[in-house]
Amino acid sequence: MNYQTIGSTEYEASRIAMGVMRMAGKTRDEARDIVQTALNCGMNFFDSADIYGAGESSRVLGQALHDLGVARDDVILQTKFGIAPDFTGKRNGIYDFSRDHLLSSLEAELERLQTDHVDFVLLHRLDALCDLDELGDTMAHIVDSGMARHIGVSNMGPWSCEMLQANLDQKLEVNQLQFGLCHAGMVRMQMHEKMEDDAAADRDGGALSYAQLTGMTIQAWSPLQYGMFAGTFIDNEQFAELNGVLAQIAEERGVSKEAVAIAWILRHPARMQVISGSMDPERIRAIAPGADVELTRQEWYDLYIAAGNDLP
Numbered sequence: 053m054n055y056q057t058i059g060s061t062e063y064e065a066s067r068i069a070m071g072v073m074r075m076a077g078k079t080r081d082e083a084r085d086i087v088q089t090a091l092n093c094g095m096n097f098f099d100s101a102d103i104y105g106a107g108e109s110s111r112v113l114g115q116a117l118h119d120l121g122v123a124r125d126d127v128i129l130q131t132k133f134g135i136a137p138d139f140t141g142k143r144n145g146i147y148d149f150s151r152d153h154l155l156s157s158l159e160a161e162l163e164r165l166q167t168d169h170v171d172f173v174l175l176h177r178l179d180a181l182c183d184l185d186e187l188g189d190t191m192a193h194i195v196d197s198g199m200a201r202h203i204g205v206s207n208m209g210p211w212s213c214e215m216l217q218a219n220l221d222q223k224l225e226v227n228q229l230q231f232g233l234c235h236a237g238m239v240r241m242q243m244h245e246k247m248e249d250d251a252a253a254d255r256d257g258g259a260l261s262y263a264q265l266t267g268m269t270i271q272a273w274s275p276l277q278y279g280m281f282a283g284t285f286i287d288n289e290q291f292a293e294l295n296g297v298l299a300q301i302a303e304e305r306g307v308s309k310e311a312v313a314i315a316w317i318l319r320h321p322a323r324m325q326v327i328s329g330s331m332d333p334e335r336i337r338a339i340a341p342g343a344d345v346e347l348t349r350q351e352w353y354d355l356y357i358a359a360g361n362d363l364p
């Protein structure tokens with residue numbers, strides 16, 4: 053497993069982190085097995101959110117870490133807040149960056165995770181009604197009181213980051229964004245800049261360049277999915293050409309296709325971290341070697357094209 057610094061912090065995190073969005077519903081034994089497998093593979097970073105399984109994912113993760121006797125300082129814990137869903141399912145809920153909501157959400161997360169602090173807390177999606185002064189005070193309180201060591205955002209473009217940053221005492225260290233071979237708009241847009249085709253459409257305001265300029269770490273979520281949780285592209289006949297190239301490189305490198313797809317993300321000079329969501333111990337073991345594969349320039353572009361992207 054290779055490791056990387058997160059933003060400008062003191063943290064050295066595994067380049068592949070485990071995301072626990074899909075951990076709710078796992079039994080205590082299953083969760084222990086999943087978390088032990090991740091640790092054995094060198095993963096030391098776990099990403100959750102207050103909304104995953106209505107809090108259940110964090111609770112199952114916290115219990116598994118406790119059951120395994122993992123020392124708090126041996127893992128890096130991250131959670132996200134700011135989305136206040138309506139768990140009755142009648143509507144999507146609201147986004148809420150108010151002090152009351154953020155503090156009560158984080159307190160509940162710390163209890164579920166069985167810890168007194170998280171290492172990183174991210175604002176999940178921008179609340180249109182955010183009071184910037186109130187948010188600045190709240191985030192300062194969260195860090196000063198020791199509830200979280202560092203802060204970041206998720207799903208935000210540069211101008212939202214700048215707007216928030218101007219009102220925050222702490223640097224935004226992380227931006228969690230969807231990125232992968234079948235969600236490659238961030239790099240495709242850069243290479244199509246100034247063209248009149250759809251691929252030139254700027255959907256994130258240049259989040260990738262911004263992260264490289266500011267030293268924020270991009271965390272790539274849903275690295276093996278296409279669409280918004282539509283399914284995986286691995287072994288999916290809709291992506292036959294991509295699977296062919298993945299299989300060829302996987303065979304040459306002696307790793308799985310999943311590992312090659314992860315290596316494609318890690319090859320980018322922005323030094324993104326991957327948030328992998330597999331809950332299958334066998335697949336986790338197949339994914340982890342992706343952190344140690346360095347793709348050639350040719351291989352990276354071959355995969356980019358095979359995924360249905362083009363170059364002008």
Ligand SMILES: NC(=O)c1ccc[n+]([C@@H]2O[C@H](COP(=O)([O-])OP(=O)(O)OC[C@H]3O[C@@H](n4cnc5c(N)ncnc54)[C@H](OP(=O)(O)O)[C@@H]3O)[C@@H](O)[C@H]2O)c1
Pocket residue numbers: 070071072073074099100176206207228229272273274275276277281283284286287310327328329330331332335
């Ligand atoms: N910030 C945000 O807004 C946001 C949004 C979504 C997610 N996230 C974070 O990103 C993490 C990862 O998201 P994700 O779970 O969507 O990522 P992912 O790693 O792309 O997808 C994992 C899912 O794909 C399945 N899968 C992978 N390879 C497969 C294969 N070869 N065949 C069949 N199924 C396969 C896995 O099944 P198995 O479990 O059986 O392996 C699992 O259900 C989340 O846990 C969360 O922490 C953040």
